[in-house]
Amino acid sequence: MARVTAPSGARWDVHRDVAPILQRIVNEAEQRGYRFHKGPRDVPDDWGYSNRPIRGTRVPSNHSWGLAIDIDAQDYPQGQRRKVPPAWLIDLFRAYRWEWGGGWSYADPMHFEFSGTRNDARRMVAMMTATPPPYTPPPTPAPSPLPIRSQIAVGAQGRLVEIAQWELAVISGAQFTGEVGVYLGRVRDAVANLGKILGKPWDGTIIGPDQWAAIDFLYLSKGHQPVTS
Template structure:
């Protein structure tokens, strides 16, 4: 199982469990059961809010097709009209805005445990879902909750469709990081892995755009450092697991 350090760092400034403030109406105990829709995808059946049903369906499909992660029936669920365990605060599940995936291998626990590919977590975050694996006290790695507003759904759905059909991760076969890490060296590192990083840096807005020549030179080093800064990663010029997950997203 990947260590926690392989995943994207916890995004700053994100408030969770406040769906009503984001415009989704009431949750538990006044749940809106009539606003739920069923999603049947990736071998599982879950109920979620109607507005995000196409988004969840697309992400579940991308989870299996792009990252090879088997979503298991009986361990994956969505809507539940309930409070957060041990509290009187509505759970995001009561709005149909949360989904738990593969509970047995991603349990809520005092210690972090997850078998999810880091790139998969980055994909769900890129599409508006905050990951419970980022919780400070009791990490809940099975849990993804939508933290966007109703008006954000179409944008996140477009992003999810790109993840499902785009060439970057699927075509290169680089859903997961494989070492060794890359950095500026003398003589420079060359090869297909360098080309992939250059292509992803261009997709992520490298300015000026890099030549995808497969040579790790000073321009690639500078573009990677600029990307790491924008992505709130450690700016060290090293392409490792965390930087890979951010580039693959």
């Protein structure tokens, strides 16, 4: 047998295989406001192991095996259905496979007994006490390498100019109406302004390795892969 003690001080001796389950139940019940022992004037009416037969028979009670308990017997006497534990408390016991005696033909509303097998109890305890494996975050993927681009200058035309305009529009809000695909004043001004923000002495007349690296990096930081085609 093993002793289970509620935070309020109520005690039950029960089979060691079900003791951790009962401990979990009474702890949760008292966290939710129920008190099995109600203070100095309360009588010791919470019972567990007792080697005795079922009332009126010679059949050993589940109390004899330490698989049954009685709670607050003064409040919930046998043979009546009016004074019963709170419904949520009955449901809490049932969630852990403890059957309530209040629904029997001879009502025993103080009574709860474990209805599973010994293996059921051991599995339940193992699940209750298992420690989940520590969380291991997935490795952070290596950042995508920035593309290597050719230098372009004022007057250039073609795909590289379009890429520069697209990425500059995303990172700075610049617009290139009437100059799409052509390196003219709007591209020059956008590059020069970006240089000012970054503290670089760019006049905007070229987009070389330094300018491309900054434009592509800022575009990547917006959640986009640099345009490559």
